[in-house]
Amino acid sequence: MAIQWFPGHMAKARREVQEKLKYVDIVFELVDARLPKSSRNPMLDQIIQQKPRIILLNKADLADPVQTQKWQNYFNNLGYETLALTAKNDKSVKQIVPAAKKVLAEKRARDKEKGLKERAIRAIVLGIPNVGKSTLLNHLAGKKVATTGNKPGVTKGQQWLRFNSQLELLDTPGILWPKFEDPEVGKRLALTGAIKDDLLQLDDLAIYELEILSRFYPEILMERYQLSEDDLFQPAAEILMEITKKRGFKDDYERGSELLINELRQGRLGRFTLDRYEEKVD
Ligand code: G4P
Numbered sequence: 001m002a003i004q005w006f007p008g009h010m011a012k013a014r015r016e017v018q019e020k021l022k023y024v025d026i027v028f029e030l031v032d033a034r035l036p037k038s039s040r041n042p043m044l045d046q047i048i049q050q051k052p053r054i055i056l057l058n059k060a061d062l063a064d065p066v067q068t069q070k071w072q073n074y075f076n077n078l079g080y081e082t083l084a085l086t087a088k089n090d091k092s093v094k095q096i097v098p099a100a101k102k103v104l105a106e107k108r109a110r111d112k113e114k115g116l117k118e119r120a121i122r123a124i125v126l127g128i129p130n131v132g133k134s135t136l137l138n139h140l141a142g143k144k145v146a147t148t149g150n151k152p153g154v155t156k157g158q159q160w161l162r163f164n165s166q167l168e169l170l171d172t173p174g175i176l177w178p179k180f181e182d183p184e185v186g187k188r189l190a191l192t193g194a195i196k197d198d199l200l201q202l203d204d205l206a207i208y209e210l211e212i213l214s215r216f217y218p219e220i221l222m223e224r225y226q227l228s229e230d231d232l233f234q235p236a237a238e239i240l241m242e243i244t245k246k247r248g249f250k251d252d253y254e255r256g257s258e259l260l261i262n263e264l265r266q267g268r269l270g271r272f273t274l275d276r277y278e279e280k281v282d
Pocket of ligand 1: 058059060061085086087088089128129130131132133134135136
């Protein structure tokens with residue numbers, strides 16, 4: 001089934017984000033570390049243009065650390081500062097301020113030379129749904145949350161969350177849409193829960209999951225579903241049948257598919273990355 005990419009949605013999101021960009025020094029682009037490519041908005045470069053940014057690979061606790069490091073190197077080589085982040089974890093979140101200072105160091109030094117008083121860095125969190133934007137805001141703001149009220153020119157109702165004296169965040173993140181015309185990207189986003197899976201057939205999704213796991217993480221499948229190496233040489237549809245039977249669901253493949261997808265989403269299958277660095281296309 002073809003999934004639509006709605007130009008109308010994108011145009012609106014783009015206008016909203018561009019309006020907010022005027023008030024910030026830096027963009028925190030949040031992506032899912034399991035999908036460092038598919039969970040990015042492909043128009044982001046166009047939208048934010050030269051605004052400094054940090055790419056935050058969130059949910060790093062769920063991703064394959066070897067792949068995360070490769071993706072970080074990839075983005076670093078493109079000139080972006082990156083952080084592997086677990087937004088749920090305060091310690092992880094604390095790394096953001098030093099990273100933002102590093103990105104803005106030159107500009108801040110120039111401002112200082114001009115005699116401008118040093119002020120808190122102002123930032124906006126941007127990302128597609130479900131990458132952890134609210135979680136990050138909550139953890140950044142934490143108990144120290146203090147809204148500093150509307151500032152002149154800022155969109156009505158928009159407030160700043162103060163992390164500490166060094167960082168202020170717009171209290172509403174910018175929501176962008178993933179581009180999932182490519183069915184493979186759609187399946188990856190659906191597997192991590194970023195888009196609704198009612199757009200896709202459950203068994204299609206489970207078969208796709210099995211294709212990726214048997215190729216890149218065979219040990220996860222063997223251990224969790226008591227499969228042998230030979231089992232994994234079969235086509236993914238056969239593996240699905242095998243798992244469904246083993247779990248006592250007879251030939252209810254829909255139930256087998258649901259189990260596989262839910263276990264993946266709940267993190268019961270361990271850490272994995274669906275966007276493979278090796279398959280990246282520049
Ligand atoms: P959004 O604003 O970008 O849409 O995302 P949100 O913060 O709502 O996060 C989406 C889901 O991802 C939430 O789970 C959240 O707990 C989880 N999440 C966010 N950051 C991390 C992270 O670094 N690691 C892990 N493991 N999970 C993360 P949920 O099940 O939808 O909600 P809840 O059960 O946590 O309330």
